[in-house]
Amino acid sequence: MNDKVILVVLDGLNLKVAQDCLGYLNGLVEHKKASQYSLYSELPSLSRPLYECILTGITPVESGIVHNNVTRRSLFDSIFSLAQSQGKATAAAAYHWVSELYNRSPYDAIRDRHTHNESLQIQHGIFYHWDHYPDQALLLDGEYLRQEFDPDFLLVHSMNIDDAGHKFGLDSAEYRNSARQADVILSDFLPAWIEEGYQILITSDHGMNNDRSHGGTLAEEREVPLYLIGNRFSHFDVSIKQTEICGLVCELLGLEHQKAFAADVLV
Template sequence: MSNNKLAMIMLDGLRYDTAVSHMGYLHHLVEYGKASRFRVQSELPSLSRPLYEVLLTGTPVWTNGVTGNRTVRLSHQESLFHLTRKQGLTNATASYYWVSELYNEAPFDPLRDRIQQNTDKPIQHGIFYFEDHYPDTHLFADAHYLLNTHGPDFLYVHSMNIDDDGHKYTADSIQYRNRVLAADAILATVLPVWMEKGYQIMITADHGMTADGNHGGTTSADREVPLFIISDRIAPGILEETISQLQVAPLACHLLGIPASEAMQPLTVCDRSPASP
């Protein structure tokens, strides 16, 4: 991977421990020295919309003001979309509609905003879904279309099916675990193609999921999520130490080869070498 292109994949609602036990393809890459795995502690509250903002701007809730899922407005921060556009790079996303409401259009209009193509917007090329059960297979097909059509320097992919099944059946269910297996199988299909095209890969989650079928609290089930990285800029292996979710956005900037925003934390992840699996 000789360029700075990055595909950042966010698997909504994926617990760290379930990722470790059920994502066989990703751990195959870790075992063979092709990927690294980190444990991340999410910011609080461990809710979706606030953590989308955390992941994409690197700012905590008390700074960005996106305090809950009902905060429907454009972000006041510089996101990875803003930063890539500022540096003359191209970006694209296949995401849940809340991402559009944070960075392009709020409130979201399904008839107007499902497909967005506007290089003057923070998100330049977007395909947005608005049903939590929108199939992940379709979502990754959307993402692959954007990658093939536009060749974005930064591609953000936001999957919702793991979170949806967690709410319906709880994290302690066959359905939740099987959905994680299904996501891993999709990644086993698309990642080799994207890597062959020169993309670095980041895979993480916003929050976890409890045995009550919810999230928002302070437990490890709510907050501990995985971060997998496939890049020659990050040493392969497993880092057992827990890192802050505020490190994800500046790490993405590092992989993209662009300056982080002034509001982001200094990057420390690259100073820590994962151990061999």
Template sequence: MSNKVILVVLDGLNYQVARDCMGYLNGLLEQQRATLYPIQCELPSMSRPLYECILTGVRPVESGIVNNNIVRLSKHDSIFSLAKSQGKVTAAAAYHWVSELYNRAPFDAPRDRFTNDKSLNIQHGCFYHWDHYPDEALFLDAEHLRRTYQPDFLLIHPMNIDDLGHKFGLDSRQYRNSARAADIYLSNYIEQWLCDGYQVIITSDHGMNNDLSHGGILPEEREVPFFVIGERFTHQDCHINQTDICGIVCQLLGLEHHKPYSQELLAL
């Protein structure tokens, strides 16, 4: 069985928009080649706190990363640190806050934008600091990392869905069309990822509201998708918490860890 994982975090993607607009992923669902679970994100429903939650399994109120303006390294074991310490290869094409949480803070673009350092938790990275950085380019960055370094764990984190939500709101054609565009980009890669032995998880940190923001407890801000694609998943009905994602990935990678995870989701 394969023990490599690609985790795609589509920033700001609301569950219902994923369900309604992402035709390729829904096509996989109809053919029973993927399963979609609803997840309720932790609070506050903000980006940096939830990157930390997804990648460490620790709730924001416990991690201390409780808003987007806290710029420091994580104080908890992450997928990256656990994988790196156990001899796995790690990579990320992601927003620069991920680099600040797990590699070096504050972000220094000339030093950190392109990372290739086996001593760091994220050994190979392409990090960006523009919210409008094209998702299409970000997926190319990720695929370059994957083909070049063949990571055991690859994080892919595009920002355009969130960016257009902040500009136009949840109930806008721009926001919905950005989700459709991400679906098209994913359709260009997923089959090859599976052929190359990766288990694929696609989720989001938080949703979006019609105030052009997020951060609170509205269902549209908290309900996010969790797609799983690959032979290592049972594809059975089960409940998944956002705090389970770190442990699920650690299990798939075959890591020793003490993170919570949903046993029902994973095949033996």
């Protein structure tokens, strides 16, 4: 069975803050329209290594993308490469590091910010290079790509929660309110995605600490949420690893792949 999939990554969102502040998403869970799982991020709990982990299923230690300044393309099969090579349409509204990992590195804003090239792994992209790029604009970018190009796989990756965490820390009104605002923005788009039958995954790469950073082993840096919405999900109480998100998406897309995934999550 082949489904269309939207993966939303809310960068820097800590599990507890998600549980406390995402009223709409947790309302979907309360009304049995979604399930929420808890994941532990791989190490180091840094952004670029964990983009690679989520999108390839490969841990940072294995991928060699071990910190944010490793600027090169991925060496492994990703959701994007597998989908593109098997005739699926791909798109991403995401931070420019995603473009560097799967399209072209280094990122050139004039060339790469707006990408439409069928030969690339991410065929249709709107990339940004400002950590404060508004989540409202980012979700509009993603919705434009969805409506204009009808991708089989769409990545939507926002940075405002992470940006607030670096400026104000985990235990701050600014960080929590940034999460609340992301939830409000998502509530404008999710009903249409659900109505149109998309399989939707909403997660984070890593959490945040009170030092206004992340990268280590603290629970608040590693514990992140995963929300699953769609009729292909079992919604059973099972254990899911961050390295299994890639394989899960590949299964939903009907791709041939060798990625690990939690089979009990699917029906």
